[in-house]
Amino acid sequence: MTTPMREATMQSFLSQLPRETRDTLFLLLVIGACLAPLAGHVPAWASLTAAVLLLWRGVLAWRQLPLPGPWSTRLALAAAVVLTLLSHRTLLGYEPGVTLISMLLALKTLELRARRDAMVVFFLGFFTLLANFFFSQSLATAAAILLALLGLLTALVNAHLPVGRPPLLESLRTAASMALLGAPIMLVLFLFFPRMAPLWGVPADMNTGKSGLSGQMRIGSVAELALDDSVAMRVRFETPGGEPPPQSDLYFRGPVLGIFDGREWLALSQPQAQARYWATPPPAQLEVRGEPLRYEITLEPSARPWLLTLDAAAEAPSLPQGWRAFMSPELQWLASRPVLSVMRYRAESHLDFRHGPRDEARALQAYRQLPEGLNPRTAALARELAGGAGPSSGARTDAFVRAALQRLRTGGYRYTLEPGLYGEHTADEFWFERKEGFCEHIASAFVVLMRAGGVPARIVTGYQGGQMNAIDGYWTVRQSDAHAWTEVWMPERGWVRVDPTASVAPERIGLPQRLAPTRGALGNAVGTVISPNALRQLRAVWEAMNNRWNQWVLNYTQDRQLDLLRSLGMESPTWEDLVRLLGGLAVASALAGMGVAALRRRRQDPWQRLLGQARARLLRSGLELAPHEPPRRMALRVRQQLGSDGEPMARWLLEVERARYAPGGGLGLRALRRALRSLPRLRPPPGTRG
Structure with a gap:
C-alpha cells in the first residue's frame, strides 16, 4: 500500500472515531510528551x-469501556506515595515532588469524565512542563517543552469547543x-523582569551538578572521563588578531593534588589532608611577565566552586x-559558592x-612524602636516574627530569584509555610491567619517581586543549579533555610545569587529537549513512546554537539587564529602574489595549451598536433578546411580554427599522439615540417580581 493510500486510510479511520475517543487519545499523547523528558530524572x-497508566487509559477510550472506580485510583495514589518515600527517603524537595x-498527572487521566477533570489535567500538565527545568535548561529540553506546550494549548482550545x-x-x-x-509579553518580561537573587533562578541541588574533575584522583578516574563527550566549558579569546594561543599552551587549571596514599591523590589544601599530614601549601608567590591573554569562559554547572x-x-x-x-595557595581560583x-x-x-x-x-x-613500603623498584630507578642521592641543585634536578622524560620517550611506553586495573604498586607496574596508561597513570608514576629522588612534585588536574567551532569562533572544552599533568619544584625557579604525557603521546598535547572509545553498532551504522565530515559539521552547528542559548538565555543575568538599560540611555541603572521600566511598559500596554478596543468599537456598525444598547436596557427589565433578532421581531416580543409598558420601546424599534431600511428613512442616528435616552424606564413583566 502506497504512502498516500495509508494516509487516506488513517484519516478515514480517525474520522470514524467518536469525538470523545479522539480527543482523549490526543490528550494522552500530549501528556506522554510532557512526561517523556522526565524519564531520566524520576x-x-x-x-x-x-506509561502503563496512559496505555491503559488509551485502551479504555478506544474500546469505550467504563473508567475504574474511585477506590482503585486512591489505592494507586497511596502506593505511589509509598514508593516515592522509599525511593527518595523523603517527600520534601523538588525530586520527590x-x-x-x-504520578498525579498519569492517575488523573483515569478520572477524566467531565470538563472539570480535563481542566485539572491541563494545569497539572503545565506544572509538569515547568518541572522539567529543575533538571535541565538546555536548548533540546526547551524545544521539547515548547512542542508539548503547543500540544497542551491545542487540547485546551479543543476542550472549549463543545459543539460539533x-x-x-x-x-x-x-x-x-x-x-x-x-x-x-514573554519577551518583555524576560528582558526586564528584575533578576534578584535568590528569588530568581531554578533551585539546584548541591549534589546534582556534573563535573569532570574531583578534589581527589583515584588511578583510572580521569580515563573514565575520556568516555564523556559532554561540554565542560566554552572559551572565547580576545586576542588582537583574533587568533587563540597555541593549543599546547591551553592548560586550564583545576585542583592541585599533593598527598598520595598509594592509590589515591588528595589536595593538600583539603582540611582532612592538613589534619593528617600536619602541613599546609606554601603561598603561591606568583610573578607574571608580558601582556595578559584576555578571554571569556562560559562554564557549565559542576556543583563545585572551581573557576x-x-x-x-x-x-x-x-x-x-x-x-x-579567591585564589588558593596552589594557584587555583575558587568561587564563593558552588557553581x-x-x-x-x-x-x-x-x-x-x-x-x-x-x-x-x-x-x-x-x-x-610517599607511603612507606610501596613502589620499591621506582625508588631504585630514581636513584639510578638521579645519580645516587637525591639532587640538591637546580642543574641536577633539571637533569633528573630530562632523564625521566627521555625514558618515557624511548622506553616503549604507550598512551591508552584501557590500561587495565593496577595493583598495589601502581608506579612500579607502570614503569616496569605495563608501560601503558592514561594521563593520570603517567602523571602519578612520574611524581612518585620525582619524590623518590628527593624532588618536590605534585599533580595538577584540569583540562588541556579543546576544539574551535568554526561556526561561532568559540573553543569547546569537553569532559574528554580532562587532563593531569605535573609540577616539579626547582631551586630559583619555583614550580615548573612538566607534562610527562607529552613525552609518551605528543599528539595529545600539541594537536587537536584525542583518544576516543570504540564506536558501537549504532555509531558505525550512522557513519555508513552520513559522512564523518557532515556529522562534524552538524555537530558544530548544533553546539553553536547551544552556545547562543547559553549566552543569551541561560546567562542573561542582572548585569546584562543593566547593560541593556545603559544601551537605552540610562547612566547608572539599578534594579529599581527595571521595576519602573517594567511598570511603565505594563501601563503603556494597557493603554494600547484600551485604544485598540475603542478603535474596534468605533469600527462596529453604528446601527448594530444602537440596537445593542436597546437590548441591554430590555435585559435589565427581564427581557432577553438574541443578537440576531431584527428590530421588527424585537418590537413584537416587547409588546407580547411587556404589554402597554413596552409600547414606547416597540414604536422606537419600528422607527429604527424605518430609518435603517425605508427609502428616504425617518429619524437619523443622533435623533434615535436621543429618543432612546428619553424613553421611560421599563418595569419587569408580570410574574417576575419577588
Missing part, C-alpha cells in the same frame, strides 16, 4: 507506571496564534554580581609566569 518505576506530580466535531488542526491554529500573541582559568591568572576573574573569587548553573566570566592570564618559593621551604616537605 525513578524507573515512576516512568514505567506512568516531581515524582509525585508525574471541530478538527484538531483548527484548534492547533488557534493555539499557535495565542502563543504568538503572547510571545511579545577554571588558564595558567596563570594573577587577577580575580570578573564574576557576575553577588559572586566573589550550580551556567556561569560566564572574564579572566586574564599570563602564559609567561613563575610561582612558588624560590628556595627550600619546610612546607615543601609535604610534596616529597
Whole structure:
C-alpha cells in the first residue's frame, strides 16, 4: 500500500472515531510528551507506571469501556506515595515532588469524565512542563517543552469547543496564534523582569551538578572521563588578531593534588589532608611577565566552586554580581559558592609566569612524602636516574627530569584509555610491567619517581586543549579533555610545569587529537549513512546554537539587564529602574489595549451598536433578546411580554427599522439615540417580581 493510500486510510479511520475517543487519545499523547523528558530524572518505576497508566487509559477510550472506580485510583495514589518515600527517603524537595506530580498527572487521566477533570489535567500538565527545568535548561529540553506546550494549548482550545466535531488542526491554529500573541509579553518580561537573587533562578541541588574533575584522583578516574563527550566549558579569546594561543599552551587549571596514599591523590589544601599530614601549601608567590591573554569562559554547572582559568591568572576573574573569587595557595581560583548553573566570566592570564618559593621551604616537605613500603623498584630507578642521592641543585634536578622524560620517550611506553586495573604498586607496574596508561597513570608514576629522588612534585588536574567551532569562533572544552599533568619544584625557579604525557603521546598535547572509545553498532551504522565530515559539521552547528542559548538565555543575568538599560540611555541603572521600566511598559500596554478596543468599537456598525444598547436596557427589565433578532421581531416580543409598558420601546424599534431600511428613512442616528435616552424606564413583566 502506497504512502498516500495509508494516509487516506488513517484519516478515514480517525474520522470514524467518536469525538470523545479522539480527543482523549490526543490528550494522552500530549501528556506522554510532557512526561517523556522526565524519564531520566524520576525513578524507573515512576516512568514505567506512568506509561502503563496512559496505555491503559488509551485502551479504555478506544474500546469505550467504563473508567475504574474511585477506590482503585486512591489505592494507586497511596502506593505511589509509598514508593516515592522509599525511593527518595523523603517527600520534601523538588525530586520527590516531581515524582509525585508525574504520578498525579498519569492517575488523573483515569478520572477524566467531565470538563472539570480535563481542566485539572491541563494545569497539572503545565506544572509538569515547568518541572522539567529543575533538571535541565538546555536548548533540546526547551524545544521539547515548547512542542508539548503547543500540544497542551491545542487540547485546551479543543476542550472549549463543545459543539460539533471541530478538527484538531483548527484548534492547533488557534493555539499557535495565542502563543504568538503572547510571545511579545514573554519577551518583555524576560528582558526586564528584575533578576534578584535568590528569588530568581531554578533551585539546584548541591549534589546534582556534573563535573569532570574531583578534589581527589583515584588511578583510572580521569580515563573514565575520556568516555564523556559532554561540554565542560566554552572559551572565547580576545586576542588582537583574533587568533587563540597555541593549543599546547591551553592548560586550564583545576585542583592541585599533593598527598598520595598509594592509590589515591588528595589536595593538600583539603582540611582532612592538613589534619593528617600536619602541613599546609606554601603561598603561591606568583610573578607574571608580558601582556595578559584576555578571554571569556562560559562554564557549565559542576556543583563545585572551581573557576577554571588558564595558567596563570594573577587577577580575580570578573564574576557576575553577588559572586566573589579567591585564589588558593596552589594557584587555583575558587568561587564563593558552588557553581550550580551556567556561569560566564572574564579572566586574564599570563602564559609567561613563575610561582612558588624560590628556595627550600619546610612546607615543601609535604610534596616529597610517599607511603612507606610501596613502589620499591621506582625508588631504585630514581636513584639510578638521579645519580645516587637525591639532587640538591637546580642543574641536577633539571637533569633528573630530562632523564625521566627521555625514558618515557624511548622506553616503549604507550598512551591508552584501557590500561587495565593496577595493583598495589601502581608506579612500579607502570614503569616496569605495563608501560601503558592514561594521563593520570603517567602523571602519578612520574611524581612518585620525582619524590623518590628527593624532588618536590605534585599533580595538577584540569583540562588541556579543546576544539574551535568554526561556526561561532568559540573553543569547546569537553569532559574528554580532562587532563593531569605535573609540577616539579626547582631551586630559583619555583614550580615548573612538566607534562610527562607529552613525552609518551605528543599528539595529545600539541594537536587537536584525542583518544576516543570504540564506536558501537549504532555509531558505525550512522557513519555508513552520513559522512564523518557532515556529522562534524552538524555537530558544530548544533553546539553553536547551544552556545547562543547559553549566552543569551541561560546567562542573561542582572548585569546584562543593566547593560541593556545603559544601551537605552540610562547612566547608572539599578534594579529599581527595571521595576519602573517594567511598570511603565505594563501601563503603556494597557493603554494600547484600551485604544485598540475603542478603535474596534468605533469600527462596529453604528446601527448594530444602537440596537445593542436597546437590548441591554430590555435585559435589565427581564427581557432577553438574541443578537440576531431584527428590530421588527424585537418590537413584537416587547409588546407580547411587556404589554402597554413596552409600547414606547416597540414604536422606537419600528422607527429604527424605518430609518435603517425605508427609502428616504425617518429619524437619523443622533435623533434615535436621543429618543432612546428619553424613553421611560421599563418595569419587569408580570410574574417576575419577588
